[in-house]
Amino acid sequence: MSEPGQPAQIRALDLSACAREPIHIPGSIQPHGVLFLLSASDHTVLQVSENTAAHLGVEPDQLLGRSLQEAMPGAEWSRLEEALAQPDPAAESPVRVIAVRKGARRSFDALLHRIEGALVLELEPVAEQDATEMTRFLRQVRVAIEELQAAETDAKLFAACASAVSRLTGFERVMVYRFDEDWNGEVVGEQLIGDADSYMGLHFPASDIPEQARALYARTPLRIIPDASYQPAPLRPELNPLTQRPLDLSNAALRSVSPVHLEYLRNMGVQASMSISLMRGERLWGLVACHHATARILPYAIRTACELVGRAMSVQISVQEETDRLRAQLEARSVQTRFYDIIAEENNFVEALVKYTPTLLEMVHANGAAILTGTRWTRLGETPGSAELDRILERIEPLAEDGVFRTDALSSIMPEAESFKAKASGLLFVSLSSAERNCILLFRPEVTSVIEWAGNPTKAVEEGTYRLHPRKSFAAWQQTVTGRSAPWRTEEIEAALELRNAFNASILQRTDRLLRLSTELERKNSDLNSFAYIAAHDLKEPVRGIHHYTSFVLEDYGQQLPEDGRQMLNTVQTLAVRIEELIGSLLHFSSVGRIKIATYPVPLDSIVDEALLMLKKRIEDEKVEIRRPATLPVAMCDRALTREVFVNLITNALKYNDKPERWIEIGSRDGAAAATADAAPAALLYVRDNGIGIREKHQQDVFAMFRRLHDRDKYGGGTGAGLAIVKTIVEKHGGEVSLESVFGEGTTFLFTLPQSAQP
Amino acid sequence: MNPNPPSATLRPLVLIEDNELDHRAIERGLQKLNVRNPVTHFHAGEEALDYIRNYKVSADHPETTPGLIILDLNLPDTHGREILAALKHHEEMRVIPVVVWSISSDPADIKLCYLDGANSYIQKTVSLEGTQELLQHITTYWLDLVSLPPVAPADA
CATH class of the missing domain: 3.30.565.10 (Histidine kinase-like ATPase, C-terminal domain)
Incomplete structure (x- = not known):
């Protein structure tokens, strides 16, 4: 089978097996309650679980095709009838219903929801609760929310959540289970009662909670299995008579769970389990997973209280993550701002990057960077050599989307990276401009870490004779992970993307500067041109005066002058004309030059x-x-x-x-x-x-x-x-x-x- | 009616020129050319601007309306182009041809003058003979050859 550290293959197996199981239409329920499908119009029973006699003293066949009043006249249905008349009966849940069995009154929580044009009614028996008990749950929820809000760190938040659910439910092991990007899980918070084994820090492969289960968890806030050894109660008839298909039990609290899951729980030594969904927005962030070694029934009121804690926790997670993200962003921004100031002062973008090495590397928490401009690499910090950089680029450039590519395990993409994994296990590639071959490669060193898996993750599912069986051993199994760097955070990728903007801005700035220079030059040139003309004209004016006045003298007094004198005046005129020609030539020459x-x-x-x-x-x-x-x-x-x-x-x-x-x-x-x-x-x-x-x-x-x-x-x-x-x-x-x-x-x-x- | 009859009603020439040299040269030139039109001299820009601002065609003697304006571009107090603009914006004077008479050979100057409505742009020459020659061309063309715009109101 697969080698350690290759979860992809585990997922492949799970896709071929568990992931195909249609868990929302098991055709049966858990037997700790009863389920009816009622017609929307007259509330006659269309489908019913086969375990009615045990809870209500009435056989399923006595119920089918009749209304509940008809079938069980002694019961108190009035509040249920009111709820059924509402447009959204689910909002009315739970409704207290009292049935009479063998002369004894029994209380049930009635849960309602609409599906497939009909109504699903689930009855769960409850011990009579007094008002003070409800108040206690509410108080516990309030305290829990306060504790969650007061938690200063992630660890304290997870611990507070586990502790609150533990207090409410009394489950022996309450864990906060967080998914990673690949849907592997890790126990990040835990509250134990008695001598239950700790799962804290253990990792679970993604196949433990297959995709369709996660989809269901995202839809329903809470699931409970009071007894993993239960005998499922099938629905009668098998198919919803309205649709002739199995009834969708996604929203049914009593929905029977996958036999594989039950086996998984039994292998862990868990008899009762409950899970509360923790959401980060629309995405399933994790679960509060509760285990108990013996069967354990939790009334709806406590489950609702747990659900509230789960919702409060979801909000807190979002808030905390948002705060972390903002803080990181703010930190990145302040580095960026400094960085941009430097770039703005430098003419050359690459020079600016090289000159202020700590800032660039600081900004994205990288140990090395290589900048490609045209065919030239500029390296800073710890990077592979130029020839290796060329090969890295060749390999990863086609993988980039929108000019960005990142990995925290470069050697898993190109085996030869194994030789320089100490310097470059993490790689973040950002292309700087689409037109030219300009890009930045940022490198992170290998960080060797040890992951504790709950059982060998490569043997998460064992093939049995007839069907898949989950693994039987959950003993901590250590895996040493090599060739990996710290993962690239979203803010760091964003910061690196900002480099692209900075790069383009620096080009624009340079263009702008050149444009301004050339405009200035043009203006000076034009100034010089007019200066040349003005100077030429100012020189010409007196020359013209000399020539004209000489002419006046010759015209008016020429006869009185000796021939010699007239000659001299003629020479003055010739010289004046010569000066004028010279000025003209000079002007022309200077204008040709510009x-x-x-x-x-x-x-x-x-x-x-x-x-x-x-x-x-x-x-x-x-x-x-x-x-x-x-x-x-x-x-x-x-x-x-x-x-x-x-x-x-x-x-x-x-x-x-x-x-x-x-x-x-x-x-x-x-x-x-x-x-x-x-x-x-x-x-x-x-x-x-x-x-x-x-x-x-x-x-x-x-x-x-x-x-x-x-x-x-x-x-x-x-x-x-x-x-x-x-x-x-x-x-x-x-x-x-x-x-x-x-x-x-x-x-x-x-x-x-x-x-x-x-x- | 001939707008420029040979006798008695010769239309005046307006000369806007600060340069004493040009006054002499033009006066001599006109004399030599036997041009008898009366000449009105303005020696400064402000003086010329006042004249333009207050100008009205005489109802009794429309023939006293100038026939041609010769304008030097380089005046000490006012730029010639300002005067050109004033002329070409004047309700009644705008029809009178303006010959810009300048030492400038700057193409920018030449273009701007035409843009402002100058009818001719002539560069001054260094020699008196050149000036004389230009003057002959100007007067032959503007005073003899072309028909000047009529000054009397159409219904008069």
Whole structure:
């Protein structure tokens, strides 16, 4: 069969056997009371338990098809009739009914509930109770509730609960039994009377209380078996005549229980048992389980008192757990807040995590963490190595739901984790972003613990000859659990999830910061632009004044000046015009430097066409031959600015040429990719002339602003800004400029532009 | 009726310009071009704004309504665009063409002036010959070529 420490296989067996037993329709009741199914309309008996003679002195056949008054005229039914007339008779329970048997009056508690369109009436014999006894129960309940509320710790709460139920019932062993996540049970509180064996701290496998039993426990607050050796009293007829199916006895206090359960109780040496459901919201949290070595009947009044204690306990459990959760959450929050403050101050999320190690690990109570950004692991604390981290991620990533996965037994998922279980038995995985491969792995060390099982949990159910038998030995059976860490609490998982938010927030923050920087930069750029214009205009105004006034002087007094004087004034005007040109060029150069380029795939031939068109007159005037040997590539460039590059280079070539036969060649060269080491392939373009050439010592200078190699009036003037602008534009495109020249023979200006992917 | 008859009722030119240099240049220029329209000078922005605020077309002499306004953008006391806005929001003056006359080559300035309703934007040149040339273009276009909006009420 299964190996120790693998409860999953135990559950598999229980699913195949006990879990299939239809415990809500046993077709019989426990014989300490009688059960009737009454028609809803006239309350005639439709079905009845076969043990009526023992309690009421009437045979079942005398009852069937008749009303109770008809069958038992001597009894006092009036209060029962009233209750039956109510819309919810269950709320009226119990009703005191007195029957007469062999001349003796007997009191019964009548419990009512509706089911399957009919009424179930259960009669349980009671000893006559006086009012003072009821008051005593109520007082006990009140004291019990006070004790529960006063309990400061879980242990005290469980003990108080067990003690209260013990006082009310006198059961020898009263236990508070708590389910774990897998429905294994553990005795967490106990009150013993006499020399009953203690079950405190013992664990019970989930199969002990199979799923359908748990479902029934969640529906009904209390079950009792006064005598585990009872002979069940079958119902007559076997099926509910209204439905032709077995009667659903889920809500019947007398419901007969599974023979397997009775055997289980007898194996434990238990004759009478009672269980009270403890609920945490909708979920069955646990039970108050009561055992007695001998048969024990508890009147309905005491059971009701126990039920009240159970409900008070349920509330207290919820309150306590909520308080614990809030406290843990609060603690996590305060760590988180500190943590976020740190992250907010750091630019780099991972750096922030690493830098403040104790805080991250503190937050989720982990001993190690590994953060994956792209392909890089950043490790802190106690973690497996990088190669192991890769394998862990590979294994558990597909298991994650909503980007989260946790386990407290990593080696049960991937056997190789056995080798590093000391560091990483517990694993919490949180993916940080879905877009990129960013995640955090948090690790907890192995915590070796010893679990005491009530009997060998792997032998919870023994196969007998005809049917399954529960185990016969409940002697404490120790199991050493290895490869497990402390479990991850909900608050800790939530805190880890918050990391994801923090991560995304840090990205947003960084984006925001960049955005602000770029906005600021844009604003400064725009400020600078207007500053450049304003400065240019303020410079232009006086220059304009100089020029104009000189003109006025020449117009008004020109005749009175000697030729020499007029010449000088003309020179003043020429200089003023030169200053204005320089200011204009400077302004243009500075605006080109700040302009945002808008690049599109552009066939460069079309740009050269435009440039040549702009220079058409000058080309014709100077009789320069334009050579275009081959088609130019398509470049990713700003059309207007690239045109300016060609215009400036062609203008340059037009200017500096003293040959009788002048030509300019515009083309492209291969092998540009080699020129730029990285990035996209570049188009290498050139404008070549057979002009005057540039001496080698000047070749570095030509691209400098306002750098002129020749006297201003030679070669058609100009401000010396053209090549500087060319360089700026090309560099804005990520390209480079260069030149080849032989002095006296000609110059080739070369530049690169990013080539378009399009042909 | 011809809104701009060749004689007797020449529509005045309004020149809003603080610069003494431009006054001289424009006066000389107009003289050389033989433009005889009367010229109303404003040397400061506030002065011009007062004039605009209180302006009413004369019922008796509608022909005294200005035919063209030449506005410098850079005035010491008021920004030219404020005056442009005042002109273009004035019930009666808004129809009068405004030629902005400025040294600024800032594209932002140019765009804003057109947005505010300027009819032309002309950049000042450094040389007097340039100024003269511009003046000739302005007067030929605005005073001879185009039809200016009629000033008399339609039913008068």
